[in-house]
Amino acid sequence: AQRVTQPEKLLSVFKGAPVELKCNYSYSGSPELFWYVQYSRQRLQLLLRHISRESIKGFTADLNKGETSFHLKKPFAQEEDSAMYYCALRDAGGTSYGKLTFGQGTILTVHP
Amino acid sequence: EAGVTQFPSHSVIEKGQTVTLRCDPISGHDNLYWYRRVMGKEIKFLLHFVKESKQDESGMPNNRFLAERTGGTYSTLKVQPAELEDSGVYFCASSQGGLAGNQPQHFGDGTRLSIL
Numbered sequence: 056a057q058r059v060t061q062p063e064k065l066l067s068v069f070k071g072a073p074v075e076l077k078c079n080y081s082y083s084g085s086p087e088l089f090w091y092v093q094y095s096r097q098r099l100q101l102l103l104r105h106i107s108r109e110s111i112k113g114f115t116a117d118l119n120k121g122e123t124s125f126h127l128k129k130p131f132a133q134e135e136d137s138a139m140y141y142c143a144l145r146d147a148g149g150t151s152y153g154k155l156t157f158g159q160g161t162i163l164t165v166h167p
Numbered sequence: 168e169a170g171v172t173q174f175p176s177h178s179v180i181e182k183g184q185t186v187t188l189r190c191d192p193i194s195g196h197d198n199l200y201w202y203r204r205v206m207g208k209e210i211k212f213l214l215h216f217v218k219e220s221k222q223d224e225s226g227m228p229n230n231r232f233l234a235e236r237t238g239g240t241y242s243t244l245k246v247q248p249a250e251l252e253d254s255g256v257y258f259c260a261s262s263q264g265g266l267a268g269n270q271p272q273h274f275g276d277g278t279r280l281s282i283l
Contacts, residue, residue, distance in 0.1 A: 059209075091274075098170070099258065099274040140211065153198060153262065154223060155272065157210040 057082040061099040061158035069133050069166050076161050078116075078142030082139050088118055089139040089155070099141070100128040103127070112136070132165045139163075169193065171275035173259050179281045185247040186277045192241070192261030197244050200262075200272060201234060205255040213257075216242060246280075254282045 058081045068074045079087060090102040103111055105118040105125060116127045125142060142158040172191040180186050183217040192199045201213040209267040213232070218239035227234070231250070236242040246253055256279050 088270075098276045101273075104271065127245050153270075153272070154200065154212040154215055154226070155202075155210075156212070158204075160208045 056145055057084075057086070057156045059142050059148065059156050059158035061140075061142055061161050063161050064159065065164070066161050067166060070134055072116050074129050074132040074136070074163065074165075076125065076142075076163065078125045078158060080123050080125065080142075080144050082123075082144060082146070084099045084146050087145045088116070088123075089143045089145070090110050090114070090116055090127050091143055091157075092138050102140070104145070118154045132163075134165045134167055137163055137165045171259055171261050171273050173257075173275035173278050175278060176276060177279045177281070178282065180249055181283050182251055183248045185245065186249055186260055186280060188244045188246075188257050188280070190244070190259030190261075192259070196261035196263055196273075197239070198262040198264060198270070199236060200260045201242070201244055202258040202260065203236075203255050203275075205252070206260070210258065212269060213244075249280075249282045251282050254280055256280070267274045 060079045062077050088105045091099050092102045093099045104115050114129045116125050118125050139160050139162050141160045143155040145155050174189045178186050197218050202210050204210045212226040213223045216236040219236050233245045239241040256277040258277045259275045262270040262272045264270040
């Protein structure tokens with residue numbers, strides 16, 4: 056069975072500080088990993104997917120298959136980054152037809 | 168392009184009553200997913216439609232939940248009779264593509280369901 060773990064429910068940093076939101080997964084197949092973000096009073100939206108290997112809003116995430124991790128990083132946090140962040144996994148090669156498995160989410164608060 | 172739309176945004180009903188949630192996906196999206204987040208827990212998959220067909224309903228909690236997608240357009244999720252543990256936020260998502268479902272999923276605002 057696939058599982059996604061986000062060990063931190065809450066994470067607080069000051070503006071300008073580096074931030075890292077942790078995500079670990081367990082899955083025996085070929086996973087595709089995502090980060091979704093939900094800002095206050097907005098809907099859940101895709102932030103990053105590992106196959107794109109791009110930086111969005113200054114965030115990056117690298118899939119580490121050896122450590123089964125997909126941590127989200129940003130070198131200099133901004134107040135507008137405050138939000139709920141979800142790590143999610145999808146089976147890229149099997150028969151799950153696209154369903155996502157989510158972690159519990161991390162609430163990031165960036166203080167001025 | 169209009170996003171995924173869900174109705175109602177919030178529903179409060181008593182235990183034993185029936186509630187129907189609706190989701191209008193992005194036009195042209197064949198894949199439609201339902202998810203649920205129960206208080207304090209992670210967002211969990213309920214089921215997946217490809218057009219009007221149920222592709223995967225492995226996440227449906229029990230037979231009190233019935234999902235339909237007549238004509239392959241909007242979808243409804245009915246809970247009958249509702250129980251206290253059904254309270255939570257129900258999300259709908261849609262994506263392009265066919266069976267592979269490998270396109271990004273776009274989420275609606277969710278319906279907050281409260282069972283009293």
